[in-house]
Amino acid sequence: MERSTGRPAERPRGVAAGRTLVTGPRTRTVRRPRYPVTREIDEQTGLGEAYMRSLLRTQLRLAARLCLVLAVVVLGLPLLFATVPEVREAEVFGLPLPWVLLGGLIYPWFVACGWWYVRQAERNEDDFADLVDRTEDRP
């Protein structure tokens, strides 16, 4: 974060001689909270709780989204097999479609879902850490 000292700035390059660059007194650009956020969290103030709830909500929404996709695929397949006989009896590469899906393709899909989730979850945590750290005071 840039620190503002209140002294007149040295003449920056590109400003013609004889002219003075006039700037406003930039004392506090970001309004600093009374406490660092980690302390708000530690003392379980309303603000700290709000931060925690937002983290939980973001992570839960991510988890719920992935579980929903998983449920649609995994619970949908038996229903599809039960109601649409053509799907059940279809063949790809000379192999029955249900075997290709359940015996092979579903596994790489699981792994891909896993990687996607890990990246998103870590990003959420990083965002949270940035939020908390940025507003945190350095002594």
Next chain:
Amino acid sequence: MNAAYGLAGVMLVVVATVLIGVLGVRISRTTSDFYVASRTVTPLRNASAIGGEYLSAASFLGIAGLILAYGADMLWLPVGWTGGYLVLLVLVSAPLRRSGAYTLPDFAEARLESMAVRRVASVLVVLISWLYLLPQFQSAGLVLRTVTGTPVWAGGVLIAVVVAVNVLGGGMRSVTLVQAFQYWMKLTALAVPLVFLLLAWRGDGSPGLSSDAPPRFGDRTTVAVGVAVTVNVTAPVQVVVDGKVDGRHHRRAPLTLTPGPHRIDADTSVTFPAGADVPHVSGRPVTTDREWALPLDGREHSLYATYSLILATFLGTMGLPHVLVRFYTNPDGRAARRTTVMVLSLLGAFYLLPALYGVFGRLYTPELLMTGRADAVVLTLPGRLIGGLGGDLLGALVTGGAVAAFLSTSSGITVSVAGVLAQDILRGGVRSFRVGTLLALVVPLALAIAARSLAVADVVGLAFAVAASTFCPLLVLGVWWRRLTVPGALAGLVAGGVLAGTAVIVTIAAGPPSGFAGALLAQPAAWTVPIAFAVMIVVSLCTQRRVPKGVARMMVRLHTPESLNVDRGTWRPRRV
């Protein structure tokens, strides 16, 4: 199969397991080492260890056997056992690691600040583990009997002794190393023979399974019946019998089997002519190859059974005691997530294989449908298709893999039960851990010898159903829902445990009744899991005054990344 080679395979794995275990002993000294390997295990080794521990006899032998018997519907078993890790990853992996608990009862205590919940969780851990160990010992007995002809109890005893030596000697650290070794051992033991099986199958003209006929003997086949069995004959067939059929002795005498049930006694061999229909064990439906290959055509009430199986496996994985204890060996929550994804890849790679064994079994060893020993298909195939020295060696390899499967799963479960027994029932300390280890092994071993013979994957499926009906609601609601209360958790655990437990006992002791009631009991998860969730939520909402005081702090602990310097509370798991 040649007994000498099979026995060599068994002994090799046993000796290697003990040796690697002993190597770990020198470094494991303190209590914490015993439990969680000091959290210094690298991610790949940790993931291999999780995979090694997780792939039990049910995965190595059971899936192929069930696919041989029931066809496409059983593909959901490995899918669920892998997908369970995806659900675990998404819902609980990082928070559980961050909780700092060693065991499920630890988590229950930390989250709900209640010793009562802790005790109920301990009892459930012990029951689920015993339910999981029982089929491991039973199939160990069957494997050793298939290979060497020893009595059925001998295999279970051998496994129990090796596990006891290993766990008592080194605790978790040595077990971690052993487990990691055993994942790769099991993968190799299935993959290498499969390459040869595929070559032999191509050499045979790549026969398929789309005919409208039930399984038939391709050649003149002599079926040796080891355990007495009742079979259903569909068309009259002229056979040669050496032994006892329908209560009459025959000495290599021709006999015409009429349509209907026939009882074949132990140690009888029956020779069928080429082209004869394979009689099935009574109670097992006869399906044509075409029906077999299609989903939802195998068992009765197959749509219900499929959904129940999916629910049990996807939600039960997170509630298995030996699975969770592994997460504490990760350094932090993020590592726990990454390890879980690695586990997903390792399991996915492994589970591509058993289905193919099931298919080849249907083609080349259909007599297993008659002896009711479908679980032996993985062991029987290499000798049947390849023959000669190569077949013997490959047979020894799969046998070794099967032994690795028994050893790794039994070790993992034993460590977690022993920990729980030592902490919550005995006085604690390394000595209690040792007593707990013996208790953890002796009870299921006795049950395995006393109980009737059961399909390994079915019993393991029941253990998943109990875990899904008890610990899944506790973990998911505990991690994400602040309003969970002590009475709510207790009521949910008890409701889920009693309902699923009753279904398990009825299914194992008496066999499920026929009809829809039977399906409900044999696959209870579809109704017990929603009931357990509902009870836990409703009772919690009715007792909102009993929300634990430290819930806000606990949520901070479970969900904030370790890089942040926040107060996470002072709770520590009790050291044994």
